[in-house]
Amino acid sequence: MAEKYIRKKALPLIFCPGCGDGTVLNIFLRAIDEMGIFKDLALVSGIGCSGWLPTYLQADVLHVLHGRAIPFATGLKLTDPRRKVVVFTGDGDCLGIGGNHFIHGARRNIDLTVIMMNNGIYGMTGGQAAPTTPLHSRTQTSPYGNIEFPFDACELARAAGATYVARWTTAHPRQFLQAIKEGMEHAGFSFLEVFSQCPTQAGRYMEGTSDPGELLALYKKRAISVEQARKAPDQDLSGRIIVGRIYHSPEKKEFSKSLYESFPAQATNNRHHP
Ligand SMILES: Cc1ncc(C[n+]2csc(CCOP(=O)(O)OP(=O)(O)O)c2C)c(N)n1
Ligand SMILES: [Mg+2]
Numbered sequence: 001m002a003e004k005y006i007r008k009k010a011l012p013l014i015f016c017p018g019c020g021d022g023t024v025l026n027i028f029l030r031a032i033d034e035m036g037i038f039k040d041l042a043l044v045s046g047i048g049c050s051g052w053l054p055t056y057l058q059a060d061v062l063h064v065l066h067g068r069a070i071p072f073a074t075g076l077k078l079t080d081p082r083r084k085v086v087v088f089t090g091d092g093d094c095l096g097i098g099g100n101h102f103i104h105g106a107r108r109n110i111d112l113t114v115i116m117m118n119n120g121i122y123g124m125t126g127g128q129a130a131p132t133t134p135l136h137s138r139t140q141t142s143p144y145g146n147i148e149f150p151f152d153a154c155e156l157a158r159a160a161g162a163t164y165v166a167r168w169t170t171a172h173p174r175q176f177l178q179a180i181k182e183g184m185e186h187a188g189f190s191f192l193e194v195f196s197q198c199p200t201q202a203g204r205y206m207e208g209t210s211d212p213g214e215l216l217a218l219y220k221k222r223a224i225s226v227e228q229a230r231k232a233p234d235q236d237l238s239g240r241i242i243v244g245r246i247y248h249s250p251e252k253k254e255f256s257k258s259l260y261e262s263f264p265a266q267a268t269n270n271r272h273h274p
Contacts, residue, residue, distance in 0.1 A: 001029045005038065007058045014052050018212030020170035020196030021117055025053050027173050028086075028115070031180040042083040044073040046098060048090035049124045050117040050196070067098030070105040073112050080272040081256045084184055085111070091118040091132040095151050099131070106160035106189050110255035113183045113190045116153060119198035120206060127201030134239075137206045157191040158247045164190035165247040169219040170197060172243060179245065188254050195219055195241055 015021050032038055043054035047066035054061045064072045069087045077085045094102050094116045105112060120137070122128040127140040132153065136145040154165050164186040168176035176194055183190035197203060197215035204210045207218060219241065226244035229237055260267040267273045 001026075001033060004033070005029050005057055005059075007056055010056050013056060015049060016198075016200045018197070018199045018210075018215075019049065020119065020194075020198070020212075020215075021050055021053055023170040023173065024050075024115065024117055024176075024194055024196055025056065027177050028053075028180060029057075031177050031184070034177075035181060035184065037084055037184070040082065040084045042073075042076055042080070042085045043088065044069045044076065044085065045088040046090070046093035047124070048093045048122070049198075050088060050090035050119075051093060053088045053117075054086075067093055067096070067101065069093065070098060070101040070112065070114070074105060074108075074110055077110060077112060078256055078259065079270070081111075081260070081270075082272060082274055085113070086184070087112055087114040089114060089116050090123070091116060091120065091153070092122045092130045095131040095153055095156070096122075103156065103160040106157050106162040106191065108255040109161055109163055109188045109252050111187050111189070113180070113186075113192065115180070115192045115194065117196040118153065118193055119196050119202050120150075121198060121202040123198045123201050127205055134206070139201075139205055153193050154191065154242075154246045157189075161189070161252070162191045162247070163188035163249045163252050164245075166191075166245045167193040167195075167241070168243050169195035169216075169223060169241060171216045171219040172223070175243070182245070182248075186248070186250070187257075188250070188252060 041059045044062045045051040045054050046069040073085050073087045129139045129142045131151045133146045154167050158165050166179040183192050199210040222241045223243045224240045229242045
């Protein structure tokens, strides 16, 4: 897989040993290999450890400003609607600085697949609290415990208008692979959240361990399927990670389709338009 798709000149990876983002890269490669769509891909990412992920692939990649991957991806998709556009982002990049772009991308239901690696922290910049950092967690900017409530990124995506929403962790590689395929096949805004362990920052400070194996075991222990979660009382869900396909609605019209239908001359003039 690596021989086929990895941009060797870009190696070594910047990821720390045991970082979950390497697993995400591995699973993504398997998904696109099984789908046979490598030549149609365009990958866009923001800033953070997670933002480096697509730069290691021999594909067309835009590595852009912090929080601005979705606007760049929107422009790209509208210019060349045949492309399978995938956004790689972190929890800080997507929900902090890029939060407004995220909700508006979801609202428009533009055909992008957004893969958000959630490590619960700003990993690259040294472990500051993120919009996903759990309440009471200790980080470099919350040494006495985080007093802010975290976002539930999947609920936010769904409320904003995303039409495919799923959450998995790096301890669920097969299920996440399936979700990537479903998300990419879905014609609309698909949001895939993946809990991805950060041994160096989040593990050390928030979980009290930088052992990747222990962090994966924690994900397994905390995971609860969306079907089970729906039956469980709220107090049983505290600290749990709800995994599975959370929402899927194929009915809502996709944005680039609406745009080209409203302005047919643009479609005629666009040499990339199907
Ligand atoms: C405009 C701007 N503000 C701040 C930064 C500094 N910065 C770089 S990465 C980052 C946080 C990234 O966190 P996240 O998206 O969770 O990615 P991770 O490193 O955890 O994968 C910040 C604040 C920046 N590069 N640009
Ligand atoms: Mg992060």
